[in-house]
Amino acid sequence: MPLTPEHIDKFITSESDSKTKSELLELLNNRIKKLCFEECERDRILCTLSPMCSKRFLLKLRLLNGLSIEDQPKFCYSVHKNIIQRDFRNKTVIYKPFDTYLYLIDFLDVFFHGDYRKLNKFLSKGDTDQAIEIFEDRIKNRDEDFQYFLTTDKNYLIFKFDDRIHILFLKEKYALCNANRENIVNLEIIKGLSDLFSSLYFPEIERILIPDNHVELKTYIPRDVINKISQEPPEDDENKRDQYFWNTFANDLDALSQFCKEINLYINKKGNLKIELHLDTSNSIRYRDLRLVFNIIFRLYNEFYIIWV
């Protein structure tokens, strides 16, 4: 039986001799270098249309490890940027650039082309107020349609263009574009996303950050709605409320339980059904998972809470 990647993976985790490990990793590193800088970029058409690493993940490997643009294969990175730009402009792309990373200046170039130098200057210096002025100007005076949110500790800027989420890592000076399957790395981002979505879709939902622990999202279903739910399984298909609580609510709670550290359901003093969700990063919650949580909250809010109010 030939050697498989699983064998190597197992060997690296179990091997105690660091020299052996480093030798093996050096082999891998050399192979990556050759692949990126010689084999893949040899033919620019191939590099553009069928890169040798899927969705150019080796760029991400370098970027997340703090390597600069000088350390990246230049043409490959330029194509990578182009793909994100084309996707942003609704042009056809070879693959959808979900969970792709760009250096800060390139992100600003793609999404805020006219002001990218200024924005890069402000954000690099930590002058977020000046940057926000530019964002506001673009929204109010230049008919640009996007939303943004600066997190509480000013470490992250979250952007929402249509249904796409981009996270700017201000300290690290890079951006995650079209966040989807990537894990959310900390509570500050969860809180920031909750605040952004809350401001747009469910403004009256409570959001509390318990530092180093979790983010709490609190919503409730009013007593009147609860009281009107039939005691028997619904026969009428048109009664949305009964249909939801008898057929879907349990599934939604089940789904939420997969992504939440804790779910608390209780009837408060006023007779309303309180739903308290505790979100943290220990469950490796992804951006798409959080979107699903927000969708359920939005449904409860939109169909039962807002109508009642």
Add this chain to the structure above:
Amino acid sequence: MSEKQPENPEISKIKDFMKDERFDDVVNIIALYLGDATDEDYLDRLEDVIETLMLLHGGRTVLRFLIERLIIDIPSLLENLSKRDSVLRYSFLLLLKSMCENEWDLFLPYSEDLLNSDDPNVREADLQLLIFIAGGEMNIEDESLIRAITEKLNDEKDFVVKKAIQALSAIGMDKPSLVTRVITNYVKEFPEDSILKDYADKILKSIVSVEGIEEIVEEEEEKEDVEGEEAEIIDKELELKKKKIEIQKKKMELEEKEKELEEQYIQEKERALKLKEDKIDTEVQKPSKREELPKKVKKKIKKEESDILDKEIELKKKDLEIKKKKIELELREKELEEKAIEKKEEALKIKEELIEKENELSRVELELKQKKIKEKEKKLLEEELDRADEYFNKEEGKK
């Protein structure tokens, strides 16, 4: 929680017509759509069209029509694509692949010019199209085009050089000897350029297979054979010329020999005649052994011999006379020809004299006419003066 942007109406129309396979209508719509574009939005529109065609079934057919009808021309298309991102550029180039393979005549006429474009992206795109063409049924045999591609091995842009290497390798698969020759000749022009040599090595290694080597060797052998044959032909020609000269010499010699023989023959005959005459004389003077023969027989023989000799002499005389007459006739003919020429010359001289005389006559006539006109003018003036005098005299008389 999501929104979508509305689609361009022209593009929607194109898509609808494409569904119904109304390719001609699609071509017309695109022609109008691009025709109405301003300088600013032409590229955006072109990109929209290309993107749409790339994604739709039948897009290549429409694209072929657009190129054939010069709504989109290849050089400006490549130049415009160069201004756009690499994703669009290369995706579109791939769309042209099958067209290059089967309808290379749409692209080849522009290839050499595009290789010299100032824009490296255009040069690269052109080389890519050539790679596609070489990958099809077409064998690129144009030596100047191969030379132009080879020159790109010295291009300032690394990606153009890489593409040129690929192009030469692709062309060399079908024409190894031609590509090998062009490359080696080019490399010889830059004997100190080691990088160029490396590139050449790379291409030659990719071209040369066992079959390729055989082909090259065969072609070289054929060349050698041809050269050998040419040399042989030249040698044979020389030999033939020599032989001709020899034959001519021999002919001359033969003629000379014939003449000599004739002279000898004549001399011998003359001698024989003299001897016969002498014999006759001596026989008349001295009695010979024939005296022993009966006298009548001897006389007869003598007579007969003398008759034969007489006849021979007469014949020779006649021959000489005929020759003389011939020579005389030739001389007369020559004299007549000379006379005819002289007469013609005289006639020409007379004609010239006549023409001169006619000219003189016409001059004299003109002078006469002019004189007559002057005389008439004088008469008129005099008459008018007389009338004027008479008028004044009358007027004075009245006063």
